[in-house]
Amino acid sequence: MNSALxxxxxxxxxxxxxxxxxxxxxxxxxxxxxxxxxxxxxxxxTRKAYYKDLCLFWSKIFAVAFGMGVVSGVxxxxxxGTNWSGFSSFAGPVTGPLLMYEVMTAFxxxxxxxxxxLFGWQRVSPRAHFGATLMVAIGTLISTFWILAxxxxxxxxxxxxxxxxxxxPLDWFKIVFNPSFPYRLAHMAxxxxxxxxxxxSAVGAWHLLRGRRDPAVKKMFSMALWLLLxxxxxxAFVGDQxxxxxxxxxxxxxxxxxxxxxxxxxxxxLNLFGIPDMQAETTRYAVSIPHLGSLIxxxxxxxxxxxxxEFPPQDRPNSTVVFWSFRIMAGLGVLMIVMSxxxxxxxxxxxxxxxxxxxxxxxxxxxxxxxxxxAGWVTTEAGRQPWVVYGVMRTSQAxxxxxxxxxxxxxxxxxxxxxxxxxxxxxxxxxxxxxxxxLPGHTPHEAPPRSPNETARRPLSAxxxxxxxx
Numbered sequence: 001m002n003s004a005l006x007x008x009x010x011x012x013x014x015x016x017x018x019x020x021x022x023x024x025x026x027x028x029x030x031x032x033x034x035x036x037x038x039x040x041x042x043x044x045x046t047r048k049a050y051y052k053d054l055c056l057f058w059s060k061i062f063a064v065a066f067g068m069g070v071v072s073g074v075x076x077x078x079x080x081g082t083n084w085s086g087f088s089s090f091a092g093p094v095t096g097p098l099l100m101y102e103v104m105t106a107f108x109x110x111x112x113x114x115x116x117x118l119f120g121w122q123r124v125s126p127r128a129h130f131g132a133t134l135m136v137a138i139g140t141l142i143s144t145f146w147i148l149a150x151x152x153x154x155x156x157x158x159x160x161x162x163x164x165x166x167x168x169p170l171d172w173f174k175i176v177f178n179p180s181f182p183y184r185l186a187h188m189a190x191x192x193x194x195x196x197x198x199x200x201s202a203v204g205a206w207h208l209l210r211g212r213r214d215p216a217v218k219k220m221f222s223m224a225l226w227l228l229l230x231x232x233x234x235x236a237f238v239g240d241q242x243x244x245x246x247x248x249x250x251x252x253x254x255x256x257x258x259x260x261x262x263x264x265x266x267x268x269x270l271n272l273f274g275i276p277d278m279q280a281e282t283t284r285y286a287v288s289i290p291h292l293g294s295l296i297x298x299x300x301x302x303x304x305x306x307x308x309x310e311f312p313p314q315d316r317p318n319s320t321v322v323f324w325s326f327r328i329m330a331g332l333g334v335l336m337i338v339m340s341x342x343x344x345x346x347x348x349x350x351x352x353x354x355x356x357x358x359x360x361x362x363x364x365x366x367x368x369x370x371x372x373x374x375a376g377w378v379t380t381e382a383g384r385q386p387w388v389v390y391g392v393m394r395t396s397q398a399x400x401x402x403x404x405x406x407x408x409x410x411x412x413x414x415x416x417x418x419x420x421x422x423x424x425x426x427x428x429x430x431x432x433x434x435x436x437x438x439l440p441g442h443t444p445h446e447a448p449p450r451s452p453n454e455t456a457r458r459p460l461s462a463x464x465x466x467x468x469x470x
Contacts, residue, residue, distance in 0.1 A: 005404070007399070007403055007404045007406070007407045008395075010404060010407040010408055010411055011083040011399050011400070011407050012395070013411060014083060014410065014411045015076070015079055015083065016381075017411070017415065017418070018072065018075055018076045018079065018418070019076055019377070020374055020377075021418055021422055022069065022076050023373060023374070024373065024374070025065045025066070025068045025069035026065075026069040026073070026140070026144075026192075027195045027196075027369075027370075028062075028065045028192075028195055028199065029062055029065040029069055029140060030140040030143075030144060030192035030196070031192045031193045031194070031195055031196020031197065031199075032058055032062040032065065032196045032199075032200075033062060033136050033137040033139075033140045034137045034140075035058065035200065036058050036062060036117075036133060036137070037130075037133050038223075039051050039052075039055045039058070040129070040130050041130065044127070044130055048215070050214070050216040050219060050437070051219070053437045054216050054220055054437050057216075057432075057437035057438070058200075058220075059118055060432050061432050061433065063118055064428055064432070066110070066114070067425075068421075068425045070107075071421075082400060083399065083400050083402065084398050084399060084400060085400040085401075086397055086398040086400065087388055087389075087393070087398035089165075089166065090165065090167060090389075090397075090398070091154070091167050091388075091389055091393065093167050093169055094150075094160060094167050094169055094175055095150050095153075097169075098146055098149055098150040098153070098175075098176070099146070099147075099150060101146050102142075102146035105142050105146070106139045106142035106143035106146060107139070109135055109136075109138065110135075110136050110139035110140065112135075113131075113132040113133075113135040113136050113139070114136055116128075116129065117129070117132045117133045117136050144185065144192070145185060148181065148184050148185045148188055149175075149176045149181055149185075151184065152178050152180045152184045152185075153175055153176075153181075153389075154384070154388065154389050155178075155180050155184070155250065155384055155390055156179040156181075156249045156250075156390065157178065157390060157391070157392055158171075158174045158178050158179070159171040159172065159174030159175035160175065167389075167392075179245065179248075180242075180245055183238065183241055183242035183245050184242070184380075186238045187238050187239060187242050187376075190238060191235065193227065193231055194228065194231055194232065194372075195370060195373055196369075197224040197225075197227040197369075198365055198367075198368060198369040199366055199369065200221075200223070200224035201220075201224035201225055201228065201362045201366070202362055202363050202366025202367075203366075203436070204217055204218075204362070205359035205360070205362035205363045206359075206433070206434070206436075207436045208221060209356060209359050209363070212436065213353065214439060216438070217437065221362075222347075222352070225340060225343040225344075225347075228336060228340040228343070229340040229344055232333065232340050233337060235333065239330075239333070240296070243296070243297060244297070244298075244299075247297055247298070247305070250384070250390060251305075251311075252306075252308065252311045252315060252316060254297060254305065254306075255307055255308040255310075255311070255319075256276075256308060256319040256322045257319075257326045257383060258271055258293060258305065258323070259276040259283035259286065259323045260283075260293070260305060260307045260308065261281050261283065261308050261309050262307040262309060263305070263306050263307040263309075264304070264305070265304065267291040267301060267303070268294045268297070268303065268305045269288040269289060269290045269291065269292065269293055270288060270289050270292035270296060271283055271287070271293075271323075272288065272289060273285070273286070273287045273327075274287065274323070276320045277320070281308070283319075283323075293305060314386065315386065317383045321378065321382045322378070322379050322383045325375045325376075325379045325382065326375070326379045328372070328375040329376045332368045332375070335368065336369075336372075342358060342361075343362075346358055
């Protein structure tokens with residue numbers, strides 16, 4: 001353990017580590033829940049068997065992702081009390097109710113209908129089962145709403161006052177619908193659908209490369225690529241609007257993202273690449289395009305963007321981190337748009353299911369949704385620093401009075417346990433994906449008939465008839 005790291009540094013690393021593990025699973029489950037609901041709706045409408053096969057296949061993967069998301073979320077939330085008690089004491093009157101609303105409205109809805117969705121195929125009517133699936137999908141979106149409301153309030157806080165060192169809510173409408181909330185909610189929801197679409201398209205491409213040409217594999221591959229073609233350009237537009245909002249409410253974050261130190265008059269250049277140096281207050285080896293920064297961030301030729309030197313050194317985000325995390329996110333986003341357009345061209349030419357080079361690209365692009373998601377969250381959260389509640393409470397004021405040894409031991413424990421537990425879960429999901437949906441004519445979800453001479457594993461399961469009520 002590096003002795004130069006303080007308890008504060010380790011607490012930040014620990015939270016970043018746990019939230020990075022947590023966010024990927026809910027993002028996948030949010031996208032898959034809606035995808036499964038669409039598949040089941042299509043099955044009810046057309047009665048084509050491959051839609052139900054896809055429902056059963058992706059429901060297994062959804063269940064694993066959902067379970068790991070719940071477990072990692074519980075662990076993460078406990079850190080508000082263990083490592084960040086200063087934040088809990090200060091902002092708890094706002095963040096506490098918002099998280100409680102998420103549990104009461106979303107998690108209870110998901111948990112209440114998840115069992116029917118996973119195990120109710122032979123126990124309830126098809127319409128009732130579809131209703132349960134729809135409730136689970138809606139629950140994941142409601143959960144997104146409340147979590148993003150809480151996070152957005154920390155980014156652009158309003159609707160409160162500070163009394164005796166604690167936040168006192170004054171207007172819950174302003175707290176929830178704070179200035180950055182609509183952009184963050186749309187950006188995150190679209191990201192979740194894109195993450196799921198990339199995974200689905202990668203699995204479909206994998207099985208196409210292995211020679212499968214059955215309707216289930218073709219359909220999930222095609223549906224995922226249609227979704228990417230629609231959503232990736234929309235996500236670029238939402239990201240642009242989010243950037244305009246960030247420039248208005250968090251100008252230091254924008255300056256750090258752009259590696260911009262001086263306020264340029266008459267038009268701001270865009271640094272495509274470079275290495276921001278926080279000590280020297282410059283971006284080394286910068287490759288810039290004149291006026292492009294103004295066009296993107298102000299939608300004008302000569303728009304002015306404030307440089308980092310206009311902010312006190314103690315109020316500046318780490319430009320070296322967010323400069324590159326943003327470019328990873330944006331660069332992969334451009335590749336997703338290119339991929340979806342290429343799929344459209346191949347579809348028009350009737351080569352979508354036969355083009356092996358494109359299928360290999362789709363497999364390689366499968367994990368990029370998660371990478372882009374994590375890069376975006378690094379940009380958002382690291383760019384907010386040094387504030388935990390922007391402009392109101394510094395992150396250094398939020399940490400608990402713990403020793404370096406205490407936080408270091410818990411961090412090492414988390415690293416070991418997370419890689420064991422979640423590594424096993426990811427391995428199982430990949431194993432399910434490798435197996436693929438049921439082949440035509442196979443119904444693995446139904447138990448095969450039991451031989452009369454076979455001994456049951458559970459005594460009551462050997463019964464052939466229901467016990468009549470007295």
